Amino acid sequence: MAATISYSTTIKIGPVGAADAYSSPSAIAAIGEVTSLSFDGVAQSSLEVTSIADAVKRYKAGILDAGSIAIELNLDYDDAQQVAIAAAATDRALRSYLISFGAASTGGMTVSGVGVVTGFSVKAATDAVLTISFSIKCSAAYTLTAI
């Protein structure tokens, strides 16, 4: 399989299940007018376990950080999912997210998990479209799946 074009990439946001567990939002419409989407992925901390007898520093794996998601949109407030994620920016509730990178026909993958919307901003500039930015802090583990 060759490299995969970004077109067809989508993100869906929905409620979490019982005990704040992931609940697939696959039946919910994707957020419209997404112009860029980045998932910065996991960060692995390291714990130094060097002893006085070591000549080279030694480490063990620490706690994982599931990372965050940044989304850029063209503003279209007729899009119900844009309204929904804007609401999620202020209600302090966790959300399930499902990102589809690419499509089945191009060998894409999904990233799914739970997170909280931590940022929301709107930008207007001369001779430019109105844009919205969102950020989501991922909580606990995420799942990668081939489409």
Add this chain to the structure above:
Amino acid sequence: MRFVEAIHKILQQAPTVIGFVGAGNIFQSLAPPTTAFPFIVVGAQSDDAVSPTLTSKDTLRRATIVVDCVGTSLVDAARIADHVRYDLDKAKGSITLVTSATMVIQSVIITNDSMTFDLGSDGGENAGVFVCSVNIKIYYVATTPVPVSLTTGL
């Protein structure tokens, strides 16, 4: 390129423009050789997506258009060009085209203008005309594409 048709139609409804050249003396792409002066020719230059999305379905587009205002005197050509700016700059709304389709225009913006003297093909003293070109940027909503499914064995 229906946006050319849209600008053509807007100019035909522009009060100070048609007050000077008449609604029948505005053309798309080229004017017939026998057209009386002064007249206007609307031509397309470019047409691009403004802010493509990852699902590639955004329909807001930006087209650039040149409106050539042609007259036998510099005063006439310049005056028409100024009328075009006066009537069109920051225009917005919906317009029904000849095909009965409605186009939503979010903004018409005059970007700049320029002036030339066209000697004409034979270079004769009386053949030249003055052309004031008004460059326009138009933000419009295009129809949503419905792509075909690619198949083999047709």
